[in-house]
Amino acid sequence: MEKVNFVLVGAGRAGMVHARNLVHYIPEANLCALVDVNLEQARKSAEEVGVSKYYASFEEALEREHFEAVCIASLTFTHREIIEKAASVRKHIFCEKPLAQTKEEAEKIQEVVKKTGIKFQIGFMRRYDPEIRKAWEMVREGKIGELVLIKSTGRGPGLPPAWIWDRSKSGGMLAEVSSHDIDSMLWFAGQKPGTIFLMARNFKGQEAREKFPDFYDHYVLTVNFQNGPMGVVDGGCPVGYAYDARIEILGTEGMIRVGETDIPGLTWYTLDKKSIRETQSSWRNRFKEGYLEEMKSFIRCIIKDEKPSPSLEDGLRVVRVVETAHQSLEMGKPVLFEGEW
Numbered sequence: 001m002e003k004v005n006f007v008l009v010g011a012g013r014a015g016m017v018h019a020r021n022l023v024h025y026i027p028e029a030n031l032c033a034l035v036d037v038n039l040e041q042a043r044k045s046a047e048e049v050g051v052s053k054y055y056a057s058f059e060e061a062l063e064r065e066h067f068e069a070v071c072i073a074s075l076t077f078t079h080r081e082i083i084e085k086a087a088s089v090r091k092h093i094f095c096e097k098p099l100a101q102t103k104e105e106a107e108k109i110q111e112v113v114k115k116t117g118i119k120f121q122i123g124f125m126r127r128y129d130p131e132i133r134k135a136w137e138m139v140r141e142g143k144i145g146e147l148v149l150i151k152s153t154g155r156g157p158g159l160p161p162a163w164i165w166d167r168s169k170s171g172g173m174l175a176e177v178s179s180h181d182i183d184s185m186l187w188f189a190g191q192k193p194g195t196i197f198l199m200a201r202n203f204k205g206q207e208a209r210e211k212f213p214d215f216y217d218h219y220v221l222t223v224n225f226q227n228g229p230m231g232v233v234d235g236g237c238p239v240g241y242a243y244d245a246r247i248e249i250l251g252t253e254g255m256i257r258v259g260e261t262d263i264p265g266l267t268w269y270t271l272d273k274k275s276i277r278e279t280q281s282s283w284r285n286r287f288k289e290g291y292l293e294e295m296k297s298f299i300r301c302i303i304k305d306e307k308p309s310p311s312l313e314d315g316l317r318v319v320r321v322v323e324t325a326h327q328s329l330e331m332g333k334p335v336l337f338e339g340e341w
């Protein structure tokens with residue numbers, strides 16, 4: 001196979017990042033059609049990337065298009081249904097994070113996909129960010145000795161769309177905003193978590209809190225790896241000042257830090273002795289390379305018949321950590337992570 005034919009399901013914010021990459025930057029890909037339950041959104045998005053076919057349902061695309069792979073970037077609570085349909089006809093699957101809104105849903109997905117032998121990759125694009133990848137390699141080479149602490153910060157400038165406020169649909173803010181941070185922490189630690197503790201509060205999202213009493217907008221998650229480092233993920237939105245994604249890895253023989261709040265480049269020095277720099281404003285720009293490289297890798301794995309990474313199991317691990325963290329939040333104390341690894 002020289003080219004992989006794709007259908008995109010969910011032509012919104014994340015979906016269009018993938019659509020643009022598939023159409024403009026990956027010669028081994030062919031985007032046949034876009035699907036969105038909002039047909040007008042599908043039409044506009046298809047027009048933007050110059051694709052002539054668009055549908056309001058995945059079933060229609062399955063009936064009418066010949067393709068090998070599906071890119072799923074619809075709302076989190078719809079992932080399972082689309083994955084099951086795609087897996088039943090052996091389409092390879094790239095699925096956006098989080099894999100699902102609950103552990104139960106994610107485990108059902110795993111059951112279905114396992115039986116098929118299709119390729120499956122979860123959208124943890126930070127693993128393809130050149131700096132984070134380099135940091136991971138340095139840690140594996142022992143450049144900073146034994147791991148002591150992994151700290152990942154993920155803050156967004158605005159409040160996410162309203163469907164995310166509902167934990168039963170999105171998995172909550174921890175899943176929506178910080179799945180990437182949790183995955184990075186697990187990837188660097190390379191082992192099963194021990195105790196997990198989530199502290200979360202609502203500082204800004206009054207409207208969301210009125211509709212969903214369990215809504216929180218800022219949080220700190222701590223993970224004590226049994227025979228390894230300590231982990232901290234802090235996150236929140238809307239912070240207003242930037243899209244702020246940073247990771248710091250402390251070892252017994254040094255420290256590695258990745259990510260800047262500022263955009264490197266121009267600094268404006270003013271006469272009142274201030275210096276002004278622009279901050280990162282969007283995940284799309286900060287992880288531009290990561291989104292492109294993750295998709296190229298998925299396509300390479302289909303063409304060369306290799307196992308994609310990060311895997312469905314990586315997606316499932318993050319969902320399990322989120323669910324344990326929410327148990328800890330409800331109990332107000334650390335909870336031992338239980339379950340397979």
Ligand SMILES: NC(=O)c1ccc[n+]([C@@H]2O[C@H](COP(=O)([O-])OP(=O)(O)OC[C@H]3O[C@@H](n4cnc5c(N)ncnc54)[C@H](O)[C@@H]3O)[C@@H](O)[C@H]2O)c1
Nearest residue numbers: 010011012013014036037038073074075076078096097098
């Ligand atoms: N990897 C990342 O950094 C990243 C960034 C943003 C969002 N995401 C994830 O991507 C997914 C989509 O989030 P978003 O912010 O792009 O949302 P969005 O609302 O911008 O877009 C989602 C689109 O999916 C459509 N849709 C909903 N149900 C559908 C269905 N059953 N079939 C087809 N289309 C359907 C909606 O109409 C909408 O146009 C979520 O799971 C989210 O967590 C990942």
